Amino acid sequence: xxxxxxxxxxxxxxxxxxxxxxxxxxxxxxxxxxxxxxxxxxxxxxxxxxxxxxxxxxxxxxxxxxxxxxxxxxxxxxxxxxxxxxxxxxxxxxxxxxxxxxxxxxxxxxxxxxxxxxxxxxxxxxxxxxxxxxxxxxxxxxxxxxxxxxxxxxxxxxxxxxxxxxxxxxxxxxxxxxxxxx
Numbered sequence: 001x002x003x004x005x006x007x008x009x010x011x012x013x014x015x016x017x018x019x020x021x022x023x024x025x026x027x028x029x030x031x032x033x034x035x036x037x038x039x040x041x042x043x044x045x046x047x048x049x050x051x052x053x054x055x056x057x058x059x060x061x062x063x064x065x066x067x068x069x070x071x072x073x074x075x076x077x078x079x080x081x082x083x084x085x086x087x088x089x090x091x092x093x094x095x096x097x098x099x100x101x102x103x104x105x106x107x108x109x110x111x112x113x114x115x116x117x118x119x120x121x122x123x124x125x126x127x128x129x130x131x132x133x134x135x136x137x138x139x140x141x142x143x144x145x146x147x148x149x150x151x152x153x154x155x156x157x158x159x160x161x162x163x164x165x166x167x168x169x170x171x172x173x174x175x176x177x178x179x180x181x182x
Contacts, residue, residue, distance in 0.1 A: 003150055005043025006066070009080075010073040012036050013047055015062040018101045020055025020108070038070055051095045051143065052087065054108040059117035060087035062133075066151060081151050086120055086132040094139045 014034040016022050023032040033052075037045040054060045066081040067073035089109075096105030114120050120128055133145040 003148065005041070006039050006151060007041055007043060008069055009039045009043070009045075010036055010067040010070040011039065011045045012065045012067070012073055012079075013049075013062060014064075015049070015052035016055060018050065018053045018105070019103060020053045036070065036073060051092075053102055054092065054096060054105045054112075056104075056108050056111065057118075059112055059114045059120055060092045060105075060109065061085060061117075061119070062087070064149075066149070080153065081149070083149070084119055084131070085147050085149075086114055086117075086128065088132055088135055089114070091135040091139070091143065095143075 012034075013036075014022070017033060021027055023030045023034060033049060035047055035049075037047055039045045052060055052062055062085040064081075064083060064085065065073075065079035067077065067079050073079075092109055093106070096102040096109055099106070114128055114132075120131065123131065130150075131147070133147045135143050135145045137143040
C-alpha cells in the first residue's frame with residue numbers, strides 16, 4: 001500500500017557460504033548463515049553476515065521469507081513472501097577476487113549473467129534493479145547492503161514454496177527446516 005513499513009514482521013534469511021554450500025542442504029549436520037530478524041518501528045531489519053559465494057549456475061543471491069510475526073514464522077504458517085535478493089555484479093566481482101576465501105567465485109560469476117539466471121531471468125530490468133541489493137562501503141573493511149522489499153498482500157499465499165529447478169539440493173530434495181526456536 002505504498003510501502004508502509006511492516007512493523008513486527010519476521011524475516012528468515014539464508015545464503016550459501018563462500019564456496020556455494022548451504023547449511024542444512026549441502027552440510028546437513030550444520031546450521032550456519034541463517035537467521036531470523038524482526039522488523040523495527042521503521043520496518044527495518046538488520047543482519048550481519050558474510051558476502052554470499054557464487055556457485056555454478058546461479059547468480060549470487062540471498063534467500064528470504066517474510067512472515068507477519070515471529071510467532072507465525074516459528075509456527076510454520078505460510079510466509080507472506082518468499083523470494084531472493086540479487087547481489088550487484090561489480091561488488092561481487094570485487095569480493096570474489098579474494099581467492100583464499102572465494103575460491104570459485106570469479107570463475108562461477110564469469111559463467112552467468114543475472115539475465116540468464118533461472119530465478120531472476122523472468123523479471124524486467126526494473127524488477128531486477130528493485131531486487132538487487134545496493135552496496136556501500138569498502139570491500140577491504142566492511143560492506144553495507146540495503147534493499148527495500150515491497151509485499152503485496154493481495155497475492156495468493158501457500159504453505160510451501162516451489163522448489164528451484166532441480167530441487168532444493170538437499171539429500172531428500174525437501175525444503176530445510178526453520179532454525180530451532182531460541
